[in-house]
Amino acid sequence: MSRLDSFIRRLEAQRACLGRAAEQIExxxxxxxxxxxxxxxxxxxxxxxxxxxxxYVCERHVDAHPDCTPPADLLLLGDMFDTLPAALSxxxxxxxxxxxAGSGDAAANRDLAAGLRPLILPLLCAGAVLASQEPMDGxxxxxxxxxxxxxxxxxxxxxxx
Amino acid sequence: MSRLDSFIRRLEAQRACLGRAAEQIExxxxxxxxxxxxxxxxxxxxxxxxxxxxxYVCERHVDAHPDCTPPADLLLLGDMFDTLPAALSxxxxxxxxxxxAGSGDAAANRDLAAGLRPLILPLLCAGAVLASQEPMDGxxxxxxxxxxxxxxxxxxxxxxx
Numbered sequence: 001m002s003r004l005d006s007f008i009r010r011l012e013a014q015r016a017c018l019g020r021a022a023e024q025i026e027x028x029x030x031x032x033x034x035x036x037x038x039x040x041x042x043x044x045x046x047x048x049x050x051x052x053x054x055x056y057v058c059e060r061h062v063d064a065h066p067d068c069t070p071p072a073d074l075l076l077l078g079d080m081f082d083t084l085p086a087a088l089s090x091x092x093x094x095x096x097x098x099x100x101a102g103s104g105d106a107a108a109n110r111d112l113a114a115g116l117r118p119l120i121l122p123l124l125c126a127g128a129v130l131a132s133q134e135p136m137d138g139x140x141x142x143x144x145x146x147x148x149x150x151x152x153x154x155x156x157x158x159x160x161x
Numbered sequence: 162m163s164r165l166d167s168f169i170r171r172l173e174a175q176r177a178c179l180g181r182a183a184e185q186i187e188x189x190x191x192x193x194x195x196x197x198x199x200x201x202x203x204x205x206x207x208x209x210x211x212x213x214x215x216x217y218v219c220e221r222h223v224d225a226h227p228d229c230t231p232p233a234d235l236l237l238l239g240d241m242f243d244t245l246p247a248a249l250s251x252x253x254x255x256x257x258x259x260x261x262a263g264s265g266d267a268a269a270n271r272d273l274a275a276g277l278r279p280l281i282l283p284l285l286c287a288g289a290v291l292a293s294q295e296p297m298d299g300x301x302x303x304x305x306x307x308x309x310x311x312x313x314x315x316x317x318x319x320x321x322x
Contacts (some may be wrong), residue, residue, distance in 0.1 A: 003229065004176055004206035011169050039265075045165035065265060068164065104200075104226060 002125065013155040014100065014133070015045065016147040021096050021129040021157060022049045024144070028127040030095025031056055035080060035116065038102050040068025046098065057082055084119040094123045100133040110133050124160040132156045174316040175261065175294070176206065177308040182257050182290040182318060183210045185316070189288040190258025192217055196241060196277065199263050201229025207259065217251065219244055245280040255284045261294040270295050285321040293317045 001009075011074035032050055034043050037059035044067070046055055057070040058080045076083040097120055113134035123142050124130065130141060135154060137143065141158035162170075193211055195204050198220035205228070207216055218231040219241045237244040258281055262270035274295035282301050285291065291302060294316060298304065302319035 002209040003200075003202040004172065005227070007202055008172050008176065009167065010167065011172070012264075015165055015169065015282040036311035041164040041168055045163035065164070 008078060009151075010133075010154060013146075013150045014131075016150055017155045017157055018045060018098065019049060020144075020147045021098070021131045023116070024129045024159070025095045025127070025156075028095045028125065028129075030093050030125045030128060031090065033090065033094045033097040033120075034058070035097060035099040035120070036102060037062060037064050037068075037070070038100075041063030042098065042100060043070065044068045050096070053095070056087075056094075067116045080116060081119070084116070084123070087123065090123045092123070092125050094126065095125055095128045096129045096131070097124060097128065099136075102133075121160070126160060128160040130156075130158040130160065132158070168279075170312075171294075171317060174307075174311045175203065175292075176309055177291045178199070178208060178316045178318055179203070179206060179259065181305075181308045182259075182292045184291045185318075185320070186256045186288070189256045189286065189290075191254050191286045191289060192251065194251065194255045194258040194259060194281075194284060195219070196260040196281070197263060198223060198225050198231070201225030203259065203261060204231065205229045211257070214256070216246075217255075241277060242262075244278070245277070245284070245309040248284065251284045253286050256286055256289050257292070257293045258285060258289065260297075282321070291317075291319040291321065293308060293319070 003109055011091055023067045032053045032055040034046060034055060034057045036055050037043055043057055054074060056074045056076060058076045060079060062069055101112050103109055113136055117136050135156050144157040144159050193207055193214045193216040195207060195216060195218045198204055198218045204218055209301050215235060217235050217237060219237045221240060223230055239247055264270055274297055278297045296317050303322045305318040306319050307318060
């Protein structure tokens with residue numbers, strides 16, 4: 001499979017998993033947390049599928065398309081290892097968190113996911129869903145089945161228990 | 162449609178158009194010319210669908226995944242406005258050229274395509290196919306129908322006449 005094929009599959013998996021996550025939290029009130037803005041493509045998609053939710057966004061330096069820049073009061077600007085522990089008002093209030101490191105360095109992405117996991121967990125309310133490009137298995141997170149057609153390991157869905 | 166949806170459709174259109182272009186040049190001997198390497202995703206795809214062709218690549222600074230770095234003798238390193246006119250050995254020898262500016266600035270992409278058009282045209286052999294994210298209509302290039310399901314304007318295919 002070419003890198004183009006693989007990239008398309010990853011984006012399709014991301015879209016399908018976010019769609020599934022949005023369905024799963026239909027009866028779970030709370031905010032959305034996008035861990036990394038990047039060019040704002042996924043943020044824009046979250047806005048579209050979850051128009052009535054507050055979508056908080058972590059980002060070190062905002063460099064997204066102007067249309068995809070979050071409002072200042074929903075932006076956690078800085079290093080996530082600083083901003084997540086300081087986001088006390090979000091504690092137990094997040095119904096959906098999404099993490100996609102977006103770098104091509106698989107080992108670095110896994111390390112980042114492992115480091116962020118204990119910072120994300122306290123923000124999630126009971127029944128919240130975490131969608132992640134990297135595995136975040138462990139206590140407090142129950143793996144959810146992936147949408148049809150998505151190969152296990154291409155994306156991950158968890159429910160906060 | 163969200164930016165994620167739109168991006169996936171553009172990549173799918175690119176893949177479908179490259180596949181169609183590869184079929185169209187089955188009986189047209191000649192090299193492939195990738196106008197811009199970027200991260201090497203499309204180059205990798207071209208290598209996969211056209212394994213027996215020499216694939217020349219234009220790039221200012223190579224910053225692709227190491228697996229997707231072209232061999233030095235097929236690399237036209239520098240500004241395309243310098244390297245294409247100097248590529249005398251490719252004159253009339255290219256059977257498939259692909260251009261995807263890859264920037265989010267639509268006006269700049271169109272200007273770049275218009276500027277490159279007269280530099281690409283002399284490199285194409287009779288019957289060659291040009292696949293482009295931007296329109297390159299005009300003398301010497303006959304528009305080809307797009308693969309099924311690809312919206313007109315999302316990608317462009319031309320035959321050198």
